[in-house]
Amino acid sequence: MTVTEAIAAVRGAGSIQAVAGKLSVKFAPARQSDLQPALDVLRCNREQALALVEQDSALKGFAVELWSNSLGRLFIVADEEDAALAVGRCQATRGEVWTGSEIEIVARIADSEARREIARFKRALSGTVAEGLAQSEDRRRTGPHEGVNLMKRLTS
DSSP states (O other): OOHHHHHHHHHHHEEEEEETTEEEEEEOGGGHHHHHHHHHHHHHTHHHHHHHHHHHHTTTTOOEEEEETTTEEEEEESSHHHHHHHHHHTTOOGGGEEEHHHHHHHHTOOOHHHHHHHHHHHHHHTEEEEESSOOOSOTTOOSTTTTEEEEEOOOO
């Protein structure tokens, strides 16, 4: 597991921030065993992990608006907190707003058509992309999107 993958795993289950030159990781206690490999990678590579998390923090508080011929308008933000703000302030749907961790998850998928399909579903469902939040009950239905869950927020 790379440091970037470890950071994405923690973000998928909770949050990770750079605070006073240290990493601050928060997640539900029930996720401890699932996240242990990622936490071990972060401990062994603290300086690199801290630099990557601080780099992500540069986007904190901002929404970068982009236009794509295939996807239309989209916004890139630092985290879920900024995503919620962008939805309200920019009059965007959650499907148009991408967090850094969502981009990392989708960028790791080698198949470009699969990436486009996930982006289309995210927009259509006004959903979020997360890794490892749920497992398919039918393990036979695996494919290029295995390990990626598209989730739609059911509450306002």
